[in-house]
Amino acid sequence: MKIETTGRHFREAYRGIMKNSWMSFAAMGTVAVTLLIFGVFLIFAFNINYLTKELDKQLAVRASLQDGTPAAKQVEILNKLKQNPLVKTADLVPKDKGLEEMKKSWGDANFIEGLKSGDQNPLPDIIRLEPKDPKKVKQLEAEAKKISGIVAADSGGGVTQTLLGFSGVVRNVILIFGLALSVLAAFLISNTIKLTIIARRKEIEVMRLVGASNWFIRWPFFIEGAFIGITGAILPIGILLILYQAFYNTINSGAAYTVIQMMPVTSLGSYLAVSTFILGAIIGIFGSVLSVRKFLKI
């Protein structure tokens, strides 16, 4: 396609939008609502993905040693675990160090300090095991339990699984809503394009007669649809990013311990914007294709 012709297609697309400005505006609105819902889905999906990766990174079996195990025995158990093929790393975390880490992660040092009764540290000495394969964490947990001197082994994997399972259901519900609305938005765009086709039927007839190629006739309608889709994406991207930023700040402010690790706005923003724009364009072009196939006789 020549540059001159491309410019002409964009001009014609703009003319089509302005000619049916109200219909175009309505279609943009529907796209905006659709993409708002889709955006929520995307944020959810991106965060679940992020969270899964983060949790996998942190996934570890905490093997508690029997209270009063002598240091030599502790090293013996540690070496035994290091030889296990499922283990990537194994670290001994004495109870004092464990308390320090807990203080850091909870933020509220006084609350943790209150757990101590006198000089007594309620935490056991533990060995932290990082599995080679996060999926085999339960197997590692079971094997660690078998070793004498280890009283308990826990990966907290159950909580993660429950959390991911619940998120999956929510994600699917949002996805179904989003898809249904996308179809609706595509039909509305298709209707707008249909109006343009009807308004331009004389021009199309003349173009056909003088031998305009099929793509020459179709391009402005596809551009019009894509433009409606992309313009409809601007508002939801803005709204979603502002709301996400506010939510992110609320979750991460204060000293509260948080289980939910949210994706930072800076990295989510670009993913969300690009995905939403692409989605808007796809909905728009799909709407145009529907109309062009049905009403544009070439």
Added chain:
Amino acid sequence: MESFREIPDYLSLVIGKIANDKRCAKTEGDFMIEMHDVWKVYPNGIEALRGIDVKVDQGEFVYIVGPSGAGKSSFIKLMYREEKPTHGVVLINGVNVKRVRDWKIPYVRRRIGVVFQDYKLLPHLSAYENVAFAMEAVETPKREMRPRVQEVLELVGLGDRMKALPSQLSGGEQQRVSIARAIVNNPTFIIADEPTGNLDPENSWDIMYLLEEINARGTTVVMATHNKEIVNTMRQRVIAIEQGVIVRDELEGEYGYED
């Protein structure tokens, strides 16, 4: 003296025979338009054309005549591939239009100019823009457009009315714009479907002189008409269609009907 009076008739017969012989010497596929046993049956069962066989050569001027509903429009539509033949072969510039792929049809049409009774001009575009539109649609570079559009508008006698909208032009002038649009891309032939149907006699003649001039420059013209006076005066090849069949094909024919 009697024999002298017969000379013009004799000459026209000789010229007609030479033209006919020339056409007969050509082989299949050499003609600009060829139809072999062409049938057009619409989905409602109406047989618009029944076994049409015809050849039109480069530079010819052909009138298509016949009563309303005889199949003239179907015949014309087959030529610019608006319709496909139900049976038979239609060759346009050597291309079998029935077999040509859909995406290639525009390229077949670029070599054909079409003129209609109702002009089919775009009302929001000026005379210049209407003609330029046809060049733009086939992606002609802008720098080539201006001189060519001006040239054809001057050829049709509208050099001074380029900026006028169709609503500011008379019927005859609008048809001239339509002809300018039809010839601007240098087609090998022009199909005119009753181009004088909406015009008064004076404007009709102007249009006919214009088509004659275009024909004299080497462009084939195929024109469907109901205008008895024009056909009988201009004396060109006449193909008469009745009930979907060619009933007459004369080199210097007459209209042959009373309407």
